[in-house]
Amino acid sequence: MDVNNYMDGKEQLERVRERVIETIAKNMNLYGITDSIGRLYGMLYFQNHPMTLDEMKEELGMSKTSMSTSVRTLTDLKMVEKVWKKGTRKDLYQAEEDWYQTFIDFFSIKWRAGISMNIAAMTKSILELERLAKSEEADEEVRTAAEIDITKMKAALSYYEWLNRLVDSFESEEIFDFIPKNKDEL
Amino acid sequence: MDVNNYMDGKEQLERVRERVIETIAKNMNLYGITDSIGRLYGMLYFQNHPMTLDEMKEELGMSKTSMSTSVRTLTDLKMVEKVWKKGTRKDLYQAEEDWYQTFIDFFSIKWRAGISMNIAAMTKSILELERLAKSEEADEEVRTAAEIDITKMKAALSYYEWLNRLVDSFESEEIFDFIPKNKDEL
Incomplete structure (x- = not known):
């Protein structure tokens, strides 16, 4: 029962986030930003820690090339920033949360x-x-x-x-x- | 000689307009407006009289369907407005010139x-x-x-x-x- 409730709560949270990510992507689409770039920003917005390119790739199932281009577009627009973390050699990225x-x-x-x-x-x-x-x-x-x-x-x-x-x-x-x-x- | 000079001046005018139309289209492209819609607005911007759909179609060599959609997009954005002219049964359109x-x-x-x-x-x-x-x-x-x-x-x-x-x-x-x-x- 506990496991089920845990799943229900987690699923509910995911469903809410999915709806908001969808809305964020649709909104960015109004200004010519592609759906997948919008969804990438939305996903990062709900992460509470910076992510590596590999983690994002896995989360969204995008190719390495299109992931790099998308992250590049978002950093150029200052919607995502590269952050440094001691002891990590890989680049980490996080969403600008201040709208x-x-x-x-x-x-x-x-x-x-x-x-x-x-x-x-x-x-x-x-x-x-x-x-x-x-x-x-x-x-x-x-x-x-x-x-x-x-x-x-x-x-x-x-x-x-x-x-x-x-x-x-x-x-x-x-x-x-x-x-x-x-x-x-x- | 007169005819040549006339052509030269007209050509010069057209070249300038073409450059500005190109820039207008590129600018609108920044916000996800397609190149052909941007060029349509640019063309109307330099007309000093309203145009019918047929005239625009001829001027830009676009299909009737894509011309209608493009004009619709521009009127929805209030960048182009439908105008009425006594004695004309066809719809006329002109560019909003106040940027x-x-x-x-x-x-x-x-x-x-x-x-x-x-x-x-x-x-x-x-x-x-x-x-x-x-x-x-x-x-x-x-x-x-x-x-x-x-x-x-x-x-x-x-x-x-x-x-x-x-x-x-x-x-x-x-x-x-x-x-x-x-x-x-x-």
Whole structure:
């Protein structure tokens, strides 16, 4: 009877964790993270100790290659970090459990990548179109179209400058002055 | 000579637009939007008039089905809107050009979807684990594990409550009181 109850409790715990892992993976899927990477993060979230690549591989039945790539994606996004443990030669990994932090890191990384990509492309394009709009050799219709595009891209640049300041406020945690964390966590 | 210059200018304009469309698609790709949907948005962004599905299909060489799905994805994300034009029976679509607005809509929609999904799963799971943690039939080890999971999930719920307030500040545009738009756009 004891053994059965133990199993029931353990099974119940596993069922709950499975549901939450599923939800975490679905949520990450909204931002283009694959299901298996989402499930890996979810699994690590419920571990109360860091794991080696081999342990994760065994737990999830993923190949070594896809496990390495997945862990790499999660460490790049700062959702998982490598930890050091005295006396262990293997790399150990643990989930970042502070979701305020994972949120800030995830979107700061994505947004900054988008910002620099776009600012570079827009700046170069505006310069080229300004030359075209002034060129007396270009057709009137083309010059007008160039002017319209310049206006659009300047508005876009201005937006990216704003987004840059939003990311600054995330990284400096100033955002929590505007939208405070819940009291019970301060 | 005139014809050549006209072509040159037009070609230059097209090359610039192509580069920006490429960048827009790459940027949207960071959030799991496929390349062809990103390119569709980019193409519409540079049109200075609304387009029908047939016109878009022709411009991008996509199939009717995948064009409909792509336009649906973009309208769901409020990046493209259906417009009405007197005397036209066909549906017309145009890109939302205000990137502050597309940013707010895109992330509000994604975040709210994640928030409700997670709050539902976490709330249900906490209730179940609280029952388990109190159950005298459950093993000590299981009850301790349940307690730890409850603490983690309560922290997660608290974070989602904060995220909800962040999205509120986006939708109410209060965020611009904290991080003001650039002067030249006010």
